[in-house]
Amino acid sequence: MKPFTYIAPGSVKEAVAALHENGGTARVLAGGTDLLLEWRRPGVRMPAVVVDISRIESLRRISLEGPDILLGPLATHGELMRSGVIRSGAAILASAASTIGSPQIRNRGTIGGNIMNGAPCADTVPPLIALGATVTLSSADGTRECHLSGFFNKPYATIATGEELLTQVRFPALLPGTKASFVKLARRNALSISRLSVAAVVSVDDSGLITDARIVPGAAHSVWKRTMEAENLLIGKAPSATLFAEAGRVVSAVVIKETGRRWSTEYKEPVIAALVRRTLEKCFTDNDGHPS
Amino acid sequence: MDPDKQTIIGSPERRVDAWGKVTGTAKFAADYSLPHQLYGKVLRSKHPHARIVSINTGNAAKLRGVEAVLTAGDIPGSRKFGVVVKNQEILAGEKVRYLGDGVALVAARSAEIAEEALRLIDVVYEALPVVSDPEAAMWEGAPRIHPEGNVFVHHKVRKGDIEKGFAESDFVIQRRFRTQFIEHCAIETEAVLAEPAEHGGVKIVGSIQNLFSSRRSVAAALNLDLNQVQLIQATLGGSFGGKDEVMTSMCCRAALLARATGRPVKMVNTREESMLESYKRHPYAMYYRWGAKNDGTITAMEIRCIADGGAYASMSPFVTWRSVVQATGPYACENVRTDVYAVYTNNNYTGAMRGFGSPQVNFAIESMMDELAERAGMNPLEIRIRNCFRRGSVTATGQKLDHVVSLQEVLEKAAGEIGFEEKWKRYRAATEGTHRRGVGLACSYRGVSLGAEGADAAEAAVSVQTDGSVIVSSGITDMGQGAGTQMSQIVAGVFGIPLGRVRFLNTDTSRVADSGPTVASRGTITGGAAAKNAAEVVRATLLGVAGEMSGISPRDLEMAEGYVVRTADRSRLASFAEVAAECFEKGRPMHGIGWHRSPKTTWDEATGQGDAYFTFVYGANAAEVVVDTETGKVDVEDFVSVHDVGRAINRDAVRGQMIGGVAMGLGYGLLEEFVLEEGIPAQHNFDEYLIPTSMDVPPVKTVIVENEDPAGPFGAKSVGEPANEIAAPAIVNAIFNATGKRITELPADLERVRLGHALRRPGPRGSALKETEQSLPDLSCKIRPAER
Numbered sequence A: 001m002k003p004f005t006y007i008a009p010g011s012v013k014e015a016v017a018a019l020h021e022n023g024g025t026a027r028v029l030a031g032g033t034d035l036l037l038e039w040r041r042p043g044v045r046m047p048a049v050v051v052d053i054s055r056i057e058s059l060r061r062i063s064l065e066g067p068d069i070l071l072g073p074l075a076t077h078g079e080l081m082r083s084g085v086i087r088s089g090a091a092i093l094a095s096a097a098s099t100i101g102s103p104q105i106r107n108r109g110t111i112g113g114n115i116m117n118g119a120p121c122a123d124t125v126p127p128l129i130a131l132g133a134t135v136t137l138s139s140a141d142g143t144r145e146c147h148l149s150g151f152f153n154k155p156y157a158t159i160a161t162g163e164e165l166l167t168q169v170r171f172p173a174l175l176p177g178t179k180a181s182f183v184k185l186a187r188r189n190a191l192s193i194s195r196l197s198v199a200a201v202v203s204v205d206d207s208g209l210i211t212d213a214r215i216v217p218g219a220a221h222s223v224w225k226r227t228m229e230a231e232n233l234l235i236g237k238a239p240s241a242t243l244f245a246e247a248g249r250v251v252s253a254v255v256i257k258e259t260g261r262r263w264s265t266e267y268k269e270p271v272i273a274a275l276v277r278r279t280l281e282k283c284f285t286d287n288d289g290h291p292s
Numbered sequence B: 001m002d003p004d005k006q007t008i009i010g011s012p013e014r015r016v017d018a019w020g021k022v023t024g025t026a027k028f029a030a031d032y033s034l035p036h037q038l039y040g041k042v043l044r045s046k047h048p049h050a051r052i053v054s055i056n057t058g059n060a061a062k063l064r065g066v067e068a069v070l071t072a073g074d075i076p077g078s079r080k081f082g083v084v085v086k087n088q089e090i091l092a093g094e095k096v097r098y099l100g101d102g103v104a105l106v107a108a109r110s111a112e113i114a115e116e117a118l119r120l121i122d123v124v125y126e127a128l129p130v131v132s133d134p135e136a137a138m139w140e141g142a143p144r145i146h147p148e149g150n151v152f153v154h155h156k157v158r159k160g161d162i163e164k165g166f167a168e169s170d171f172v173i174q175r176r177f178r179t180q181f182i183e184h185c186a187i188e189t190e191a192v193l194a195e196p197a198e199h200g201g202v203k204i205v206g207s208i209q210n211l212f213s214s215r216r217s218v219a220a221a222l223n224l225d226l227n228q229v230q231l232i233q234a235t236l237g238g239s240f241g242g243k244d245e246v247m248t249s250m251c252c253r254a255a256l257l258a259r260a261t262g263r264p265v266k267m268v269n270t271r272e273e274s275m276l277e278s279y280k281r282h283p284y285a286m287y288y289r290w291g292a293k294n295d296g297t298i299t300a301m302e303i304r305c306i307a308d309g310g311a312y313a314s315m316s317p318f319v320t321w322r323s324v325v326q327a328t329g330p331y332a333c334e335n336v337r338t339d340v341y342a343v344y345t346n347n348n349y350t351g352a353m354r355g356f357g358s359p360q361v362n363f364a365i366e367s368m369m370d371e372l373a374e375r376a377g378m379n380p381l382e383i384r385i386r387n388c389f390r391r392g393s394v395t396a397t398g399q400k401l402d403h404v405v406s407l408q409e410v411l412e413k414a415a416g417e418i419g420f421e422e423k424w425k426r427y428r429a430a431t432e433g434t435h436r437r438g439v440g441l442a443c444s445y446r447g448v449s450l451g452a453e454g455a456d457a458a459e460a461a462v463s464v465q466t467d468g469s470v471i472v473s474s475g476i477t478d479m480g481q482g483a484g485t486q487m488s489q490i491v492a493g494v495f496g497i498p499l500g501r502v503r504f505l506n507t508d509t510s511r512v513a514d515s516g517p518t519v520a521s522r523g524t525i526t527g528g529a530a531a532k533n534a535a536e537v538v539r540a541t542l543l544g545v546a547g548e549m550s551g552i553s554p555r556d557l558e559m560a561e562g563y564v565v566r567t568a569d570r571s572r573l574a575s576f577a578e579v580a581a582e583c584f585e586k587g588r589p590m591h592g593i594g595w596h597r598s599p600k601t602t603w604d605e606a607t608g609q610g611d612a613y614f615t616f617v618y619g620a621n622a623a624e625v626v627v628d629t630e631t632g633k634v635d636v637e638d639f640v641s642v643h644d645v646g647r648a649i650n651r652d653a654v655r656g657q658m659i660g661g662v663a664m665g666l667g668y669g670l671l672e673e674f675v676l677e678e679g680i681p682a683q684h685n686f687d688e689y690l691i692p693t694s695m696d697v698p699p700v701k702t703v704i705v706e707n708e709d710p711a712g713p714f715g716a717k718s719v720g721e722p723a724n725e726i727a728a729p730a731i732v733n734a735i736f737n738a739t740g741k742r743i744t745e746l747p748a749d750l751e752r753v754r755l756g757h758a759l760r761r762p763g764p765r766g767s768a769l770k771e772t773e774q775s776l777p778d779l780s781c782k783i784r785p786a787e788r
């Protein structure tokens, strides 16, 4: 690690001004659980300026406004996991947050950092995309809101410019009756990044038929995407073990089609299928705590 | 009367180092600093195998704040070291043999300047072909890593007539097993502080396991007498066998820099540097072929093991020797032919790690045993009891076991505690569902201490103060395993005083005798015996003084509860402190030296026959797992660890060893793997090298079996390594019970359990390939973006 100029702004305005002044040479620091690791790497390009946003209280909130849940980027995984707003309106996100790292990491790591770091294994991203989240980017020039589904260019790269700050995450709270689940496969039971994961949100009508489905596999694609092919397969049908198994095979086929057959396909192909099936089954059993 | 019966031997006393460690007053090597100290850093190789064409240090030396830049040519004395084969270089001179080799040293006013200076050193290499597969390294014509060829160890055991054994068999089982490189993962990385000593020579405080062998190498490198080199052990933050040669080279390097600058030099490895440079546990390729009769009797064992020794010999000759002695497991067989080889490659060199050649063979043996049970139609407990050694049995090396051989006892206890036989039958029959349960069993016998590796003796010194407090010091080191507590408790036991009155001093090479290395689970049995001898010397003097004070013959006196008491009526004559003060007044010696030399062992290298170890320990583990058959995820839900330790000096210390051993063994079985691709490590820190967390280790039930052994102090033997050597096979056998599939390569990770084999990246990871691989999306996801 090399010396850098450290700025700790007290407001978003000051923060974006600092980012603007320092062009592309500044980095935003939130919880630091990704950034500090990055800086350990040999030969890494250290920023000249570090803008520590962790003291901007207004970026910490977790609130319900009308039909929407609004998150400040500094909401930590620990807070998400414990928040009443999240547990009742988006338990799938609380569930994903609870699988991240360890208590220490969850108490420091933020949702903003998780999104902006853009690792293919970021655990809050698949649920957020399945929830239909948008993110607000602020800069000295103003703000813009974009869909999270179109936010990532490739692993570790987003459409945000170096002068933009992520200031808000917004998504509609799940309606009663909507089912949602997150399943994570990791090599060990704590402090373990996703080998693969799946987020699913499913709505059913009064007759029990599926009216809407969103399935987002994690750590599978280079850039997260919903698997429309599998979602369409579900819509209009009654939930069943065979249907879910078929959806799993479809998701798996879509992933393999994108990545091509490679040395790891032998494992991923059956496992993605199984995880998707389990996630859908879990929607109708555990439902990650949502009232059904 | 046996003094220990009413004293603290066996009691779960608090560790002597607990207070300092939990309050933060314990001083680890990196906590030491001196005014005007410099920071030392090492420039390491850029190639796993290359000839060094030139090294230009000019620019680095000119950097402001740099006080010294050294290369191999600057070493005044011996450039090479090695306990068995002296072929490891302090700094590579002509050739680098693995990526962790040091090429140059810098001492600078800050670690940052030192690192900057490393970047300014220009080394020109001529790359040589890389040998990374140990079996390929054995081929005629394989590139040579050292001039004498790649196969540098071949140990044999020959017993009976192997052809006859197979001819007598009803069936033959043949399997190939493989194990992985394992990192020690002590929480503390390597660290030293070296300072030029007052009257010449050098003084080093460090995180060093085997101070006496490190000292020899420093003295040789600097052309000093041994008495001019003082190594003091700082409180150690874990070793597990890992602070030997890597610390020797760090000591030598820091001492060279201190000599060159005349200033103290501190060196601390980052975790990344530590993983890159440090030696690992040997990966083994093991070919097991057993002949057996339908009733489960084993008629022949043919065993061939190839150990990847990496770039240097290190402890390989000894590690593989333990393997050859123990390769048959504790099972009777008349006809044995075992060959164990160690070969050089351009991988990290491999050396001592908890287990020392046993975890590998135990995985093979105990897997074979279950396969044999399967073929013979018996359950895993029956087959083991049928074949296991008993008192009077003769091992594969022709040694008659003339002590309590408790295999049946430990096996039955482990099986009983977990409900083995009933569960084994039930789980085997259940074939439905994605999550399947299984139970597995494994046992072992293990030679205690060094055995025929070499001289096995140690010193301890006990010094009673005038206030009745006691100082114990020894050449046996405490690395966190608790040797200090064991020795102190033994001394407290001899004196009949509370442990709180005893203080243990970390090893200082200038103040205690060379006691050999603290390895091979010999701390308690050897160091403890020396401490007992030392305390008994002083005890005799003190009892003599007490006799004079009271007019009662010392023969009728003993020490208990802090007093000298009359044996007959247990009346208290004087406190221990009063007697100590009187002893001082009378000018009698209150200092005792204890020496302990282990009983003789024998070995014939040509036939592999002899009394390899003076005694053995026995243990059994039982595991219950749940296997997710769709993802390959294995969870260990229950675990029982049973060890015959001879006698527990401190029950909590023994339990701690047993539980920690299981946790490490679980990592060996399920998670850990230091992957090298063409000599290049694929992991650099704990985000990539996964060890079990507290969420992965189930509560471990421990059962301590005590069959006192006359060879050890108060009957104590050892537990540190046995505790670690059979967890993995117990787990793998449980996976077999759950799934009917045998894992023959460790670790049993997601892919191996799901697919039956590991995922392997095709072809070498050459630099051209690397670019494309990195850019492809399904590279296993890392928290931090992939390097380069």
Ligand SMILES: Cc1cc2nc3c(=O)[nH]c(=O)nc-3n(C[C@H](O)[C@H](O)[C@H](O)COP(=O)(O)OP(=O)(O)OC[C@H]3O[C@@H](n4cnc5c(N)ncnc54)[C@H](O)[C@@H]3O)c2cc1C
Pocket: A027, A028, A029, A030, A031, A032, A033, A034, A035, A036, A037, A053, A073, A099, A100, A101, A102, A105, A108, A109, A110, A111, A112, A113, A114, A115, A116, A117, A121, A122, A123, A124, A164, A165, A166, A167, A191, A192, A193, A194, B783
């Ligand atoms: C031991 C360990 C275990 C982990 N386990 C997991 C896991 O299981 N699952 C998982 O998904 N992640 C895991 N992580 C990764 C990490 O904890 C998360 O990604 C976390 O959410 C990052 O948040 P942070 O606040 O610490 O980010 P930081 O490190 O502060 O920042 C990360 C990146 O985002 C940028 N950034 C942060 N906030 C903003 C903002 N508001 N606007 C613009 N840019 C911003 C930073 O500049 C940086 O590039 C783990 C990390 C560690 C060290």
